Amino acid sequence: MLTLFDYQEAILGKLRDGFIAGHRVQMLVAPTGAGKTEMAMELLEATGNKGNRGAMVLDRIVLCNQTSERLDKYGIGHGVLQSGHWRFRPQELIQVCSAQTLEKRGSFPNLKLLIVDEAHQTRKQTIEFIRNNPHVWVVGLSATPFTKGLGKTYTNVVSAVTTAELVERKRLVPLQVFVAKEIDMTGAKKVAGEWSSRDAEDRGIAITGDIVAEWVKKTHEVFGGPVKTVVFASGVAHAADLAQKFAEAGYNFLSLSYKDDDQFKDDAIKEFAKPDTDIVGLIATDILTKGFDVPDVMIGISARPFSKSLSSHIQQMGRVMRCAPGKEFALWLDHSGNYVRFQKDWDDVFFNGITKIDEGREKPKKEPTEREKQEAKCPRCSRIWPTGAETCPCCGFVRLKRNEVVTVPGELTKLEGGKAGASKETKQKWYSMLLYIQRERGYKEAWTPSKYREKFGVWPRDLHFEAAMPPSAEVKGWVKSRQIAWAKGRQAA
Known part of the structure; x- marks a missing residue:
């Protein structure tokens, strides 16, 4: 049985709202791994349950076979619209077909819903089919809708989740x-x-x-x-x-x-x-x-x-x-x-x-430039610097923040907006994530404020001190980098 996650249900809800608002051809955008195929199958099954015909078009026979296997996994009856295919069942309301087959046929009687896989890879004949069949609702699937001309066909973009989420x-x-x-x-x-x-x-x-x-x-x-x-x-x-x-x-x-x-x-x-x-x-x-x-x-x-x-x-x-x-x-x-x-x-x-x-x-x-390439990676281990990070999460190398210190004749001046200049919201998130790690790993209570001070240069104040939240990849990486740095310091000593 097909069961969807909350964000998948939210995306399908937005698609339905889009159809009601008059968008006949919509683009469903979600990262690789978000389950676009499962969402497509839910739409196809709902279409078939209402007695309407639905089809999913893919650009290779191998992909048709894979999609057919997935439909079987969830117990959804269907046919594969391909001459000579063992699952050629034209009477089924739900069909899987290749783009080449759809193009050769030129028509698809009584079709209500068409789902186009990898819709960013536009095929001229598929676009013509969409334009020549104004009675068919269309959903394109893509993680990267950047192809020139897509906006002329797809009038609405629907998404509800990011890769980071x-x-x-x-x-x-x-x-x-x-x-x-x-x-x-x-x-x-x-x-x-x-x-x-x-x-x-x-x-x-x-x-x-x-x-x-x-x-x-x-x-x-x-x-x-x-x-x-x-x-x-x-x-x-x-x-x-x-x-x-x-x-x-x-x-x-x-x-x-x-x-x-x-x-x-x-x-x-x-x-x-x-x-x-x-x-x-x-x-x-x-x-x-x-x-x-x-x-x-x-x-x-x-x-x-x-x-x-x-x-x-x-x-x-x-x-x-x-x-x-x-x-x-x-x-x-x-x-x-x-x-x-x-x-x-x-x-x-x-x-x-x-x-x-x-x-x-x-x-x-x-x-x-060569300088930009060198600055994008850790000089010690060549790992890409995570966005906003000051410390390499792989080897623990610490890089001086650019523009944090400026040199003027006769003195060193620290600029505003350094560690202590972070927003209160950012500080609260870091404290809550550090607190979560402390409790999960059984560290002493002093660990969280100590790490917070190490990060921001000040002791925590005016925060919700009991609010813990699961740590982000950046926070876990930072904590790991400090552990590595500490271990390397002990080894050197």
Whole structure:
């Protein structure tokens, strides 16, 4: 039986309100891992229960099969509208079909609801079908609605949850991002604002050895040995070269590409998803960004540089952020430069979500300077600095806050707005989260005010001293960094 979370119910409620308000074509936006497929199935089932026809359209046969399996899981009767398919049942009110099948048919008699998966990847014929059938209600599904022209088709955007909230709910895990040796795209050609595939692939192959060496180092440092990994390569030849280099290092990585038939790719992913699989990693360019759901993947390697495709960058990261038993975080090894290149936009999406179709995000980004690249990471361990953090949560390195101290002739002057200048709301949240950690771990009562003073430079005053709340990833990271710093201090002593 299909059961939805509260935020999923809220999203569906907003969709229904949108239809009532006259929005026939709407975009349902939610992060990867939020359960967009489950929400779609709830809509389809409700449509069928009213005696109306509903269909979900996907852009690959493999994805149709996966969706059919999910419907079976929840006991929802349906057919797969595909010639020769074993589940061809045109009499069923709920249908799953490929975009190619819908385009060939050109019509869908008595259809009431159409759900378009990965709606940001617009297909001309699908858009024409939507416009030529004004009696059909349409819901597009997307985590990244940034494609040019979407706003001409989808008139309303519906969302009710952010990636940060899903991390807090433990529906997703946070990323630990490390900046590794970067693929050098200086002077590379661009096609329609994006780096050419040929240049990206040739330059990616040039650092294949570094990519493999960095993975070997990090998987042993962090996890004590090899763990499940996905690699996003710059092209088919780059993926094959990576697979060969991983094999030479003694690790079984499988390369997948458009040249492989769908059954082979489907079988490979199913084998990789097994807990006892012999496959350590999968390597591909974009195949793994659609319909890939293997929650226990622990490491993602970014080795395909993008100049403007924020959506591809976000889709890739989402593949490793799904939750699994015992999984507290995922490692992201960035050889592409994408994380720093898109960091501002990603932080906005992560914390604030998406409430409108923003075609302006998919424009070539200005390349960060070398100084900006160095300032974005910890100088000791190369971990990306979390937004707003003063201390590296990985190695405990403390960085002096920029503009906190200025030098003038003859004196040092401390600026206002430093630690003690934080808002009362921020201070209350930090105190409440520290109090939660203290109680959860059984620390002495003095621990919370002591840590608060360490953070803000003053003792806590005028706060709700009994209000505890679960800590955010930032607070837990800060506490861990102080423990690491303390341990390193004792070791040095």
